[in-house]
Amino acid sequence: MKNLGYYDGKYDLIENMMVPFDDRVHYYGDGVYDATCAGNHIIFNLEEHIERFYNSAGLLEIKIPHTKDELKEILKEMVRNVDGDQLFVYWQVTRAVAPRSHAFPDEKAKLWIMIRPTQIGDPKKLLKLITVEDTRFLHCNIKTLNLIPNVMAAQKAAFAGCDEVVFHRGDRVTECAHSNVHIIKDGKFITPPADHYILPGIGRAHLIRMSKKLGIPVDETIFTVNDMMEADEVIVSSSSNFCLSACKIDGQTVGGKAPELLHKLQEALMDEYLIATKQKEE
Template identity: 65%
Template sequence: MENLGYYNGKYGLLEEMTIPMNDRVCYFGDGVYDATYSRNYVIFALDEHIERFFNSAGLLKIKIPYTKEQVKEIIKDMVKKVDSGEQFVYWQVTRGTAMRNHAFPGDEVPANLWIMLKPLKIKDMSQKIKLITLEDTRFLHCNIKTLNLLPSVMAAQKTEEAGCQEAVFHRGTRVTECAHSNVSILKDGILKTAPADNLILPGIARAHLIKMCKLFSIPVDETAFTLKELMEADEVIVTSSGQFCITACEIDGKPVGGKAPEIVKKLQDALLVEFLEETKAE
């Protein structure tokens, strides 16, 4: 089969899966999620994604009814059930199924585990993308990977209408992150990336980019940067699970970056090698 869904132990094609109307996700978006990619039926950076998943759930006081190892085993087993070894691997947990009430249901109501697989390859890092900037009007807990994604949905629509690929959020003059990814800049040989505070999601791809910079002795500055710095950067780098290190060529219709291609290529090559090595056929 091409795709596969999972809901509390039940498997099926995504087009055929159903959920109870009283799952709290329907009324409140009450849950958290995470996602990564598989290649050769091997899931990339699974330990790191599971760690972030459980951390997000803990920050919202959602008790996942499985251990980290059990969740990993369920996901790894699912990946082997589909036709293609190259998959987008997505999972989420919601607070449970109960009559609508803003307050949490009691401990006797278990959380619901969802998993979704669909064929998808990582993106070609050689392609440059166009960005727009938008005021960041989200709440102040962006470090939690919640299911409340309406601001990102609206940003994605505005991005598409502008003929671009991603939106960069900012609070005043401070750049935070993108609608679906992290954004960093290269300036004078230094990687500058927003601090992992409550205003950004600490991306796994961002962490791998930082690791590669340190491997190549490229200084890393984890402090906030401004829209002015973004526009004047030597390179603007967007990172996410599906695009490890992609650079921008335009922001709000103005050309940006393209001034440190050698550094970018070195990082892109190293990140791709890391992905290929970790996802070799077992």
Template identity: 55%
Template sequence: MKTLGYYNGKYGELEDMAIPFNDRVHFFGDGVYDAGPSRNYVIFAIDEHIDRFFNSAKLLEIQMPVTKAELKQILQEMVNKMDTGNLFVYYQVTRGTGIRNHVYTEGPGNLWIMLKPAEISDGIEPIKLITLEDTRFLHCNIKTLNLIPSCVANQRAKEAGVQESVFYREGGRITECAHSNVHIIKNGELYTAPTDNLILPGIARRHLIDKCKELGIKVNEVPYYLDDLFTAEEVLVTSSSNLCLHANEIDGMAVGGKQSELLEKIRKAVLGEFVEATQLIQKKAV
């Protein structure tokens, strides 16, 4: 199949899938999600993503309709049905189905899954960024479906002819991007925002940190600010869709380019782990 969707046990091409009118997602965006890449029919860092998915649901008191093991099996079976093993694997759970009411709907949530072909960038070509004030709510550590601020930020990035927007809070503290984590290299060390309630604890962020430590690069999980961003030796952007990108322009001003050898070591380490973990295996029969 070229694309594949799932809703509470029903499968089909995405264009053929239909969702009940009273699913709470339609009225409240009441749910959480997670996602990551597959390569060669191997879903990268699947256990880490599923753990975060279940944690997001727990923080919003959403009852999961499956266990972690069951979800992992469903995802792999769906990946195996696809024409290509290089995919974007997306899944979400909404609180349930019922007549519109702000009070929680009781019972298990609704499980959605979406698969579509996708490739991971090799991170060689630099990207451009803009900065925007972070006007989101104070639960950014939960991967909720309430993404209007991120959608607006992505539209502003598109209008500016850049690839991503960097959010900052009052006082200039950098939090994250619209759908990525952002980090800097300063004095040869990695600086990344702490995993408090203002940022999502990115899986790619964690792998970046681990690889930097393996390379002997000191990691500082502390707040940093707009001035630090614009004067950084390098600016890195990570997400599960693009594991290790770097920026050479922010708000029309040149940035980075001062630690190219170190940047390349980091890029190779991060992408190398992904390639090694998703080596070609025989596709299982479906």
């Protein structure tokens, strides 16, 4: 199949799927989601994404209508039935279908899944970024469906001919509109602490582990916009863009001062993906 959708036990092409009018996603964005990629029909880092998904749902008191193992099997089976060497694997849960009311209804949560072709981010691509004041709520550690501030910020980047946004609260850098952001300075990998201001990215976790494996010191600490502008490298990461570097922020040239260290990380992370999806031998 060219793609595949799922809603509450029903499967079809994504363009044919229908969702009940009273699903609370329409009124409140009442749900959480997660996403990753698949290569060679093998879902990358599935265990970690499932754990984060259930954690997000638990923080919003949403009861997912499947066990972790059941959800993993549904995702794996769907991936096997979609054409393509690289796939985008997305799933979300919404609280219920019920008449509009702010208080939680006593109804079963609804699982949604979408599988479609995608491309893994090319590590050779250099990104152009802009900075935007972070005015989002204080639960950014929960991967909720309430993404309007991210959408508006991403549109600002598009208008500016840029690839992504870097959010900051005052001088403190937090994350991007749909990625995490990190810097390399004086041979050290520096990433914002995983508190309520950022999503604990799976890609971020792998960058931290890979840095340590390669002997690169890691510092999970706050850094400022000025620190970022003066860094040796500025790195953007997500579940399908493992380690992309920025060349400009707000029109100013940045990074490019530690290419060997950057390329070492990029190659190691790409190898990790290829080995995990059995596209390369260890």
